[in-house]
Amino acid sequence: MTSFDGYPVRWVANCFLQHSFKRSELISPMKLQKLVYYLHGWHLASTGLPVIDSRFSVWRYGPVEPTLYSTFKRFGRSPITVYAKEPDNPREYWVVSKKDSEFQSVFEYVVKNYFSLSAIELSARTHSKHSPWQIAKDTRNYYIDNELIKGYFINLARNPVIE
Numbered sequence: 001m002t003s004f005d006g007y008p009v010r011w012v013a014n015c016f017l018q019h020s021f022k023r024s025e026l027i028s029p030m031k032l033q034k035l036v037y038y039l040h041g042w043h044l045a046s047t048g049l050p051v052i053d054s055r056f057s058v059w060r061y062g063p064v065e066p067t068l069y070s071t072f073k074r075f076g077r078s079p080i081t082v083y084a085k086e087p088d089n090p091r092e093y094w095v096v097s098k099k100d101s102e103f104q105s106v107f108e109y110v111v112k113n114y115f116s117l118s119a120i121e122l123s124a125r126t127h128s129k130h131s132p133w134q135i136a137k138d139t140r141n142y143y144i145d146n147e148l149i150k151g152y153f154i155n156l157a158r159n160p161v162i163e
Contacts, residue, residue: 006053007096007103009068010084012036014095015107017083019115026079027119029072030061034122037063039110041132044146045153047102055143058136062126063144 016035020027027035036052043051056063071084083093096103114122126133132148 004049006050008094009036009052009054009065010071010086011094011096012039012052013068013071014083014093016111016115017080018095019111020080025115026081028077028079029069029075030077031119031122032072032080033064033068034062034119034126035110035114036065036068037126038114038122039107041149041153041156042110043103043106044150045157046106048150050146051103051106055146056133056149057143058133058141062123063133 013032013036016027016032016039037056040051040056043049052065054065054067056065068084072080075081086092086094096107098104117125125131128134130152132144132152135148136144
C-alpha cells in the first residue's frame with residue numbers, strides 16, 4: 001500500500017457538486033458535508049487511506065470539515081451553485097481525477113447509497129449511538145480520529161443494520 005494523505009477537501013467536494021450540477025439536483029452545504037464525510041469513511045474502510053487531507057471536527061450538528069464549512073457557509077440552507085475554487089487562483093477549481101479508480105469506485109458507491117438522502121437524514125445517521133461523531137463528542141474530543149471513522153465503517157460494512 002502506498003502512502004497517501006488525501007486530496008484537498010475542495011477537490012472531493014467538487015466531485016459531488018459536479019455530480020449534482022450534471023443532474024440538476026443541487027445540494028446544500030450540510031448535505032455536502034455529510035456526503036464528503038461518508039465518502040471519507042468508506043474510503044478509509046475500503047482502502048485504509050483517507051480521502052481528504054484534513055480532519056472532521058465535532059460540531060453540534062455532526063461531523064464538519066471546517067474549510068468546507070467556511071467555503072460554502074454563505075449559502076446557508078440554500079443549494080450550492082458554484083464550485084469550490086482554489087484559494088491561490090479563484091478562477092480555477094479542481095476535481096479528483098477519473099484515473100483514480102479506487103476513489104471513483106468508492107465515490108460511485110456513496111452516490112448510489114447516500115446521494116438521494118436529505119441533509120437531515122444524512123445528519124441523523126451521523127448521530128447514531130455508536131457513531132464516530134457521538135464517541136468523539138462523548139469523550140470531548142474536538143476532532144474525530146480517522147481510526148475511529150475507519151473502524152466504524154468497517155463494522156458498518158459487516159453489519160449494515162447499525163446505521
